[in-house]
Amino acid sequence: MPVSLRCFGSALRPGADTAASGNHSGDHPAVSAPNTDSPLTSGSRSRQRTGAEEPEPLPCATGRQQSSVMSRTAIRKNNEVVPPERTATAPSATVSRFWPRLSLALAMIIVGSSVVTGKYVTVTLPVYASLWLRFCMASAVMVTILYWKEGGLPQCSLRDYGIMFAQAACGGFLFNTLLLEGLRYTDPATAGIITATGPACALLVSSIVLREPFTRNAALSVCLAASGIALLHVPTPQAGTAPELMHAFSFSDLAGSFSALLGTFLIIGAVMAESLFLLLGKRMQRPVSPLAVSTMLCVFGTVQFAPQGITELFSGGLGSFTHTAWLVLIWYALGITVGAYLLWFSGVAHVRGSEAGVYTGIMPLSAMFLAGLLLDTPIRWQHLAGCTAVLLGIAVATRRTSKEPEKASGQSSRQTSEPSANC
Template sequence: MCPQRSTSSAAAFKTGSAARHGSLRPPGGVVVGARAGPATDPTRTSRPERPSAALPRCSERRPLRWRAVCNLHQPLSDWPLHRSAERGNMKRSSIGPYLDLTLAMALVGSSVVAGKIITREFPVFLASGLRFGLAMPVLVLILLAKEKRLPVLVWRDYRVLFLQALTGVFLFSLFLLYGLRYTTSSESSIITSTTPGVTALLAALILGERLNRWKWAGVGLCVAGIAALQLGSGGEGGAEGTRGSDHLLGTVLILGAVVCESLFTILGKIMTAKLSPLAVSTVVVAFGFVLFLPQAAYEARSFSFSQASMAGWLSIVHYALAVTVLGFILWYRGVSKVSAATAAVFTGVLPVSALILSYFLLHEELRAAHGLGILLIFGGILCAARER
């Protein structure tokens, strides 16, 4: 190879490389490609600044880790890696809400046994006033200890929470007690067994929840199971011979109790999206105490508290602390993480818990229909827990 030609080729390569990198110095001393401005030194060769738009953008074809590093301007919750970990944590803890709902309804079922003891010794409204009057300060103390302050509410929040206490606490008890006076217990059992179905329908209408076939199957099995449990009890009690307008009134009142219980779940779902389950429980119990207070004070005037037995007082304490305080907190915590229709299916645990506790504590009879009802209810829970 000719040395002269080799030297010229090397010079051409350096010239092209320098031109590509913007560092070729023409005779005038101005750097080609450099930005003009007061900070530019004409005697210094520098690489031009690359505009921010020329930075490599993250592509879907690039590795997941690189995309997460490139998207530093996005919040952590938007990173794909974080979302993947979040989905994994949800799968690992998905059984938690179902356990909360199951335990909450099991505690509420124990109120049936406690209620039978309470109603033998206390008037209904006085017992309810004592229940909420004892539960309210306990919840306030727990709320202040855990959250350090009372919840900050606007006028709309007060209205929703008051409506929740009015329907799910006060009117539910009122409709159920007076409805049983004008209709048979068998008919009341059939009507109350529709609670999961009514809740699912109201959730679709009010909350816009979409019910898939598994949830519909869960609701149907739960309704059938509750009906089997109630009818298996033989339909004792109630106004067996009542017909006509009084019978229709009793049916309407029991149906009103079902709607109130459904609204209690749906309104709880709405409020737990903004407040903690503990805060919702505290405010609802406080409103419940205010609603029961006038009639409870009236019944207390003629009631002899010294005649109540130790079993009666312990039942009041259990009703207040276990059923109201712990049961409300668990229920709202579970409702906040699942759909209202799914939570409604777990109301079927209530009669199962009441039946089992009545058998062991009150020595009541178990029948074959009860076993069938229990199987149907737990089959419905398994279907409803299958979200997809």
């Protein structure tokens, strides 16, 4: 019996014993009616009823504390304890449900800004030097957080460290290199929408590499993602007469279309590299915390970008870093890499994986909005149509995971999105 109920019962025991002896003496025929005037007989009668000597009751609340206990509990006629009113904790429960979802939404908004930041880095800064400095700053912060939270580096085998190094090569080096190279040929709104096809690409790669069943939902998700990418490249005919509309797609448009297609294929390669990052995590011999994986991703990414980054930095690239460029780079490292991670995993620990996957749909919307707001990127009907198709693909992909048994939220949601890889 809980301590509070034992105290509450001991506070009511004398009255309850008297009532039991007066009204329900037939329930205990072996016990004679003692003299209730003596306090000793009351204690001996309770010992006779239980057949053993009772232990000393725990100290119980009195006065205001006792009335507080009585207000939190109620006793029915059959002595069954009624649980406290749930309405008393409803506001705190609402708040506890609100903050995790807000964290997930903010994380995806920040991840959406990564393509806008990447476009600025591609146009104004040396790419590999910027990525190396970014991972250096992120590694310093993430290692500090890892030692504070978990006391040190993960205790795992060399094989698992090798897998994490391969994850860093896919989710860190290849993803960021292909994404930034693709941003040279396409706009950030298009890049953000293509990057959001990650869940569909993960289903496709899982069926090819791991021989997982390719269900109808998986096929529908891949088709929606492909149609969304195709809609992004539908040409917009120029205004004019009917003959002009027929020949609107000139050779200059063809060259521009080829450049856009090159950027699209590079970004699709980045998404495929991210899918390999997710699949490599399934090869780990023992589970490693998301904080440790993300930290090692940053550390190994620093090592992998070091040769090209240091070469660019000391061959004249350092002079291109203005005050604005350093602020953008700090946001790239601490806001996107570290901040998105902390927000995502603080929220994903409190929601189901299938629900967390739905929040990845915020990322392409954030990319489109921020590209139009900060870089004056024109948002065309192709962006809206392609984004709609990709969002439907995300919904179908997360519907697949909702039918599976719910695991830990962070683990199941990794099949749909991983901010540390996206960043």
